[in-house]
Amino acid sequence: MTNYYVTTSIPYVNGEPHLGHAMEFVAADVLARAARKRGDTVLFSTGTDEHGGKIAEKAHEKGVKPIELANEMSQKFRDLVTALQVEPDRFIRTTDKGHEQRSQLVWKALAKDIYKNKYVGWYCTGDEEFFTETVVKENHGICPDHNRPYEKIEEENYFLRLSSYNEQILKAIESDELKIVPTTRKNEILSLLHEGLEDISISRPKDKIDWGIPVPGDKNQVMYVWFEALLNYITVLGYPEHADFKEFWPADVQVVGKGIIRFHAAIWPGILLGLGLPLPKALYVHGYVTVGGKKMSKSLGNSVSPYEVINKYGADAFRYYFLRHVPSYEDGDFTWEAFETAYNNELANELGNAVQRTAAMLQKYQGGMIGDVQGGEHDTGAYDAFLAECHFDRALDEVWRQVRGLNQFIDTEKPWQIAKSGEEDHLREVLAAQVSDLLEIADLLEPFLPETAAKIVGIFGTGIVKPIEGTLFPKFETEKA
RNA sequence: CGCGGGAUGGAGCAGCGGCAGCUCGCAUGGCUCAUAACCAUGAGGUCCCAGGUUCGAGUCCUGGUCCCGCAACCA
Numbered sequence: 001m002t003n004y005y006v007t008t009s010i011p012y013v014n015g016e017p018h019l020g021h022a023m024e025f026v027a028a029d030v031l032a033r034a035a036r037k038r039g040d041t042v043l044f045s046t047g048t049d050e051h052g053g054k055i056a057e058k059a060h061e062k063g064v065k066p067i068e069l070a071n072e073m074s075q076k077f078r079d080l081v082t083a084l085q086v087e088p089d090r091f092i093r094t095t096d097k098g099h100e101q102r103s104q105l106v107w108k109a110l111a112k113d114i115y116k117n118k119y120v121g122w123y124c125t126g127d128e129e130f131f132t133e134t135v136v137k138e139n140h141g142i143c144p145d146h147n148r149p150y151e152k153i154e155e156e157n158y159f160l161r162l163s164s165y166n167e168q169i170l171k172a173i174e175s176d177e178l179k180i181v182p183t184t185r186k187n188e189i190l191s192l193l194h195e196g197l198e199d200i201s202i203s204r205p206k207d208k209i210d211w212g213i214p215v216p217g218d219k220n221q222v223m224y225v226w227f228e229a230l231l232n233y234i235t236v237l238g239y240p241e242h243a244d245f246k247e248f249w250p251a252d253v254q255v256v257g258k259g260i261i262r263f264h265a266a267i268w269p270g271i272l273l274g275l276g277l278p279l280p281k282a283l284y285v286h287g288y289v290t291v292g293g294k295k296m297s298k299s300l301g302n303s304v305s306p307y308e309v310i311n312k313y314g315a316d317a318f319r320y321y322f323l324r325h326v327p328s329y330e331d332g333d334f335t336w337e338a339f340e341t342a343y344n345n346e347l348a349n350e351l352g353n354a355v356q357r358t359a360a361m362l363q364k365y366q367g368g369m370i371g372d373v374q375g376g377e378h379d380t381g382a383y384d385a386f387l388a389e390c391h392f393d394r395a396l397d398e399v400w401r402q403v404r405g406l407n408q409f410i411d412t413e414k415p416w417q418i419a420k421s422g423e424e425d426h427l428r429e430v431l432a433a434q435v436s437d438l439l440e441i442a443d444l445l446e447p448f449l450p451e452t453a454a455k456i457v458g459i460f461g462t463g464i465v466k467p468i469e470g471t472l473f474p475k476f477e478t479e480k481a
Numbered sequence: 482c483g484c485g486g487g488a489u490g491g492a493g494c495a496g497c498g499g500c501a502g503c504u505c506g507c508a509u510g511g512c513u514c515a516u517a518a519c520c521a522u523g524a525g526g527u528c529c530c531a532g533g534u535u536c537g538a539g540u541c542c543u544g545g546u547c548c549c550g551c552a553a554c555c556a
Binding site for chain 1: 554
């Protein structure tokens, strides 16, 4: 029995769940479902990242405690996961006691690679934030927001000796021991590693940020959120002693967005090497979703809630669009127009109608009786390969190649003519072949569109057609502006 | 010269040395089992510019133009 461990990054509960989060959940869910389908023992984990100054600040603004805000927001992400028909085995919160305790164990285990040092930086008392040398130079030493000079401030931080693992990380990524998909992302991180990693600060003074996990043995410091958030991938398994940890680590695939690749391809491997643990086998890096070609933002007022889409068209339609029409290896765009076109043409017309016409003919000509169905005859090699590479869009292209092939087959065979000529055996064969195709399509679709796959099997899976209520994908009139 | 990605028919993309391809959209024809669905055919491209390598270049090299990421200690 093979074990399979897949994770998503855990969203920071600073903002509402958006399309990007939804897409990542869905991508990981496809991998998990595909693994379950081939019989692996799967552990699929997701969750929320809840500590840090931003959360404390926001809670303060709203007049609630940080944990109250975190509870509320975490639930929203959990609800989104459910609405998307995404089925994780674990949902970790970084405020879980277990995570906090285990993170401290990690800290202690890393002791040899942690040292205390002074962090020197340019600070604006207006923003209460540090700025980089570059930014300070650009602004000629004066903060444009507050019109006051940046101050040079020193603070004590704990640092992780990331630099000492640079070579090992570089080798692991170069050799695909830690495989980064797609290659462009791998090259990006390799160039970063060639430049060399610096040690990073992994704590903050408590008097500045106190919403965090205490550093063991130092009352004045809390862990830097990023450091601690990364640890979720092993604390959720029960690092260091739990059986799950021993059985499921290293992860098979970690799904992350392109914006946080450095954390996952540099810092995280550094931590793992420091702990003497194996690195994850693969990192799948997806792009960002834009709306109408523009970054989603509140100021532009162009953000689309995942629920708007799901409530109107259903989870499977959502999954379909974001898996096929947002390129798996690049950024993608969402517009209602593109979504509705894909929905109507591909889901309703091509697939939905293929199901419908097949079911209708079986009922009309054979009283719903399905003849001998031969099992899948198509070569799914390309599909399998794409799926293994997280090339979801291409994998679905392959499925749709079959859907189109089926429609072509029907038009070529013309079962309605065969019915008229009374060649019953031939008709039975042709219709059975259609069903066979549809069942194979349903099988391939299962990780991507679980509800749809189940419906198709429900209709044709037994010897007799069991029509569903309504249609697979009711067509929507495109709203014309 | 900080690093990297990209520029291909109206739109979105694939092709990465050997007849320029896919999806959408558009036009025409066919069919009638079906969700006004399905099928076929067609129109539409100086493959960013300028040089070069080659029998042959979207495809390789050099230079240029224009876009877009990253370059963080916000997570």
